[in-house]
Amino acid sequence: MIENTDADGPRYHADRAMWLEVFAGIINDPENLLRTSCPNCAAVPVRVAFIGPPGASAGSGLLWCDTCLFGISISRMNVPSEFEMISTSTPVGDILEAASIPDFEVIWE
Numbered sequence: 001m002i003e004n005t006d007a008d009g010p011r012y013h014a015d016r017a018m019w020l021e022v023f024a025g026i027i028n029d030p031e032n033l034l035r036t037s038c039p040n041c042a043a044v045p046v047r048v049a050f051i052g053p054p055g056a057s058a059g060s061g062l063l064w065c066d067t068c069l070f071g072i073s074i075s076r077m078n079v080p081s082e083f084e085m086i087s088t089s090t091p092v093g094d095i096l097e098a099a100s101i102p103d104f105e106v107i108w109e
């Protein structure tokens with residue numbers, strides 16, 4: 001757990017290992033996506049997006065929570081065929097819009 005100190009005093013948020021565990025659970029069984037809660041604020045569900053060549057089995061992955069706006073980014077990972085891949089030829093600004101990806105805080109450690 002990482003401690004942040006802000007105006008409201010210390011608060012804690014899930015570290016990267018906890019987010020990775022959540023992501024692994026979704027990759028292992030994509031049906032988990034709709035029932036997986038945020039490791040940070042417990043909101044259900046979390047959101048994912050994958051970016052890579054259409055039809056490829058690997059790409060970049062994003063996992064985030066629309067409620068607390070924390071999440072992680074993984075540069076290369078296996079992507080189950082159940083998930084739609086956003087083409088790498090899509091301009092970055094359009095990727096964010098296409099998948100309704102908010103400006104979330106990426107947890108790196």
Ligand SMILES: [Zn+2]
Pocket residue numbers: 038039040041042043065066067068069070
């Ligand atoms: Zn959350």
